[in-house]
Amino acid sequence: MTDTLETKTMHEPLPGIVRKLWLGEATAYRDHLLRLDPDSRHRRFSGAVADEVIVKHAATAEDLGVVIHGFFVDGTLRGAAELRHIGDMFSRQAEAAFSIEKDWQSHGVGTALLERTLLSARNRGVKSLQLNCLADNRRMQQLAKKFQADLKFDFGSVVGELDAPRFTPLSVMREAFDDAHGVATAWLDAQAKLFKTA
Ligand SMILES: CC(C)(COP(=O)(O)OP(=O)(O)OC[C@H]1O[C@@H](n2cnc3c(N)ncnc32)[C@H](O)[C@@H]1OP(=O)(O)O)[C@@H](O)C(=O)NCCC(=O)NCCS
Numbered sequence: 001m002t003d004t005l006e007t008k009t010m011h012e013p014l015p016g017i018v019r020k021l022w023l024g025e026a027t028a029y030r031d032h033l034l035r036l037d038p039d040s041r042h043r044r045f046s047g048a049v050a051d052e053v054i055v056k057h058a059a060t061a062e063d064l065g066v067v068i069h070g071f072f073v074d075g076t077l078r079g080a081a082e083l084r085h086i087g088d089m090f091s092r093q094a095e096a097a098f099s100i101e102k103d104w105q106s107h108g109v110g111t112a113l114l115e116r117t118l119l120s121a122r123n124r125g126v127k128s129l130q131l132n133c134l135a136d137n138r139r140m141q142q143l144a145k146k147f148q149a150d151l152k153f154d155f156g157s158v159v160g161e162l163d164a165p166r167f168t169p170l171s172v173m174r175e176a177f178d179d180a181h182g183v184a185t186a187w188l189d190a191q192a193k194l195f196k197t198a
Helices: 024-035 037-043 052-057 111-123 137-146 169-196
Strands: 019-020 068-075 075-086 093-100 128-131 151-153 160-162
Touching: 019 111, 019 169, 024 052, 024 068, 024 075, 037 093, 068 111, 075 111, 093 111, 111 137, 111 160, 111 169
Parallel strands: 093 128
Antiparallel strands: 019 068, 068 075, 075 093, 128 160, 151 160
């Protein structure tokens, strides 16, 4: 059987690490969202939003039913993919939103984050995943298109819908492996930084 969640990019290795955000990292998420340049902020939130709205939004990062994958460079969060159940955490409907700081756009980070997000959505039984984005957001649409085996398209505000949910012991194991790998890599990263400063 073909694994439709395999990496679909020929990019160079990412210049940072991808892992889920841990408890206590809502402030890192807030700071990342506040650092977005005006255009990226506008695209991320589908319109103009004030700093206070972002601060409030980031404070919900640790709510039940929210899974955030982050892209870290030297310990700083530079990109994020937010998966959020619509309704309660057992709902089959969810939405996803992506934010990558300008200097790290077009390096394959969005691809890596969407791949992880799709895996997490499947493993949580999500049937309908909405990727809301502005109609002129070509890059996000191009990104979603790379996963057209997993997503159905309806261009406009909603980009994609996940096909029937299917999680298997293997897909659950794969997410667990990614999580363990994220912890190990973050630990090694911290050790390397300690060595550098020593
Ligand atoms: C949209 C966004 C998530 C895409 O992530 P990214 O890391 O820049 O995208 P990737 O490098 O993984 O590229 C994905 C695909 O987009 C297309 N793409 C990348 N850079 C592009 C560019 N400069 N112009 C046009 N298309 C581009 C390519 O098809 C690419 O796939 P490929 O490199 O395999 O051909 C990111 O740019 C971003 O956060 N933008 C600001 C906020 C936003 O728009 N959020 C989406 C709404 S929720």
